[in-house]
Amino acid sequence: MPSRLFIASRIEDRLNRLANRFLGRRGWQESIVAFTGYGTTEQLRVLARVVLRPSEDLGIVQAAQALMYRRGWRNFMNAAKPGAQVTVVIGETRIPVEADRGGYIDVRVRNPGLPAGWHTVTLEGAGGSSTLVNIQVIGDDVTFGIVSDIDDTILSTLLPRPFMAAWNSFILTEQARQAVPGMARLYQQLLGAHPGSPIIFISTGAWNTYPMIQRFAARHGIPQGAMLLTDWGPTQTGWFRSGTDHKRRSLRELARDLPNIRWLLVGDDGQHDPDLYAEFATLQPEHVRARAIRQLSPGEHTLAHGLPMEVESDQRWEPDIAPEVRAPDGDGLGEELAALCSPTQHDAQR
The missing domain is CATH 2.60.40.10 (Immunoglobulins)
Structure with missing residues (x-):
């Protein structure tokens, strides 16, 4: 440091x-x-x-x-x-x-x-x-939990293109924001099958948007859980914070704070979630149950990257466990995860 x-x-x-x-003199x-x-x-x-x-x-x-x-x-x-x-x-x-x-x-x-x-x-x-x-x-006997991205996983924000990110964050009204189909239902079903299990949201979004995201989640039936966001300001060493490093650090902290839990990692293929989750599953396989990646449509990929396809991964991780499933919405992911995250299957792997 x-x-x-x-x-x-x-x-x-x-x-x-x-x-x-x-502002203190102005009565704030x-x-x-x-x-x-x-x-x-x-x-x-x-x-x-x-x-x-x-x-x-x-x-x-x-x-x-x-x-x-x-x-x-x-x-x-x-x-x-x-x-x-x-x-x-x-x-x-x-x-x-x-x-x-x-x-x-x-x-x-x-x-x-x-x-x-x-x-x-x-x-x-x-x-x-x-x-x-x-x-x-979280009880000592709880061994299942969900880590979820926010942008383009539960909430359609079309990040990270700067103009679209600014439009969604600063201009768009809260009522106009759209939920990703089926994700609320998926999380409700998973947490209903595993009583007492946590859901933790990790995002590169700013802490300032926390109240909006919380209200959005409540309106759309997304279960309550802690949110680990970030600050868009400069750091002690540079002008900008690294969103990838924030997510990587947050996953390590969850593994340390909640060592008994094997996580279902949920994200999308519009940013770096597939690589980050594969990396974490490789380095700490005892903390990962499965990985679920929401597939963006060609239009969403175009807005996010300027390309109508997923950006090729820079790294190749080969985790021994923690299978990965992909689908375009929550209902599709739910079908793929039905066997992987059932309580009976979970007990069998313990």
């Missing part, structure tokens, strides 16, 4: 400090944005972000309509509060934590006794703000 931040990060930090002073208030977390009976991963936001005086009906029809750019109307002091409150246990330079909180804390299931944890800010965070505690 370099001793001094990259110049872009230093510029970003200074702009954040100036913005915090200016501290707010904690909660992100769904996960954990075990031993530890919990708490995810959130502390930001400054303008106060809004909308009625209940107006607020609901604003959320449904708001343009995507409004998801980015906040300012990070670096170094904010926050207390994680779990029953009688109080754990002080500090936000990073982007206002993000990503900490692992000891589980003081929460049993398996869904729970709410309170986050209290030093400025008087507070929020509730949903956390799924």
Whole structure:
């Protein structure tokens, strides 16, 4: 790790400090944005972000309509509060934590006794703000879980072409976003067959879009689960973050945090999911149950890459286990996965 931040990060930090002073004088208030977390009976991963936001005086009906029809750019109307002091409150246990330079909180804390299931944890800010965070505690006997990409896997965004990505992220209204057919049904069936199993969403999308994605998932019946997104800003070593590295690191963290689980890895063939999943299945085969790749249509491939076909893989991984299935939608993937992910087949492989 370099001793001094990259110049872009230093510029970003200074702009954040100036913005915090200016917006504080303008009446913007501290707010904690909660992100769904996960954990075990031993530890919990708490995810959130502390930001400054303008106060809004909308009625209940107006607020609901604003959320449904708001343009995507409004998801980015906040300012990070670096170094904010926050207390994680779990029953009688109080754990002080500090936000990073982007206002993000990503900490692992000891589980003081929460049993398996869904729970709410309170986050209290030093400025008087507070929020509730949903956390799924995964039982020690759970050995199946789903890792899912978001873009073009559950939500049609036509990434990564820059113009289309900007259109979908900043201009398009939330109601206009389309779900990939059959994916909600597939996830509901899989999790119904494996009670207590988690679904974790990993994406290169920005954390700012988290509230929109969460509302989208709820509207379309996609099961609730933790989302591991990223920050589009500069890093400590460069101008841009690597989406591939983010996904690779997230998979390694899941293998470490939840060592008993063998994952069904679900993605699409529009970006790097096939290579990443094959790499992970090769390096850590004990953590992968199967791989499911949604096949984009020629039109979607053209918008994503300028080519009406899947981009050839740069690497050739040959995992010994973890079979891969492909289909254009959730229903097709479900047919291919019926035998691979059935509870009886799972028990036979343990």
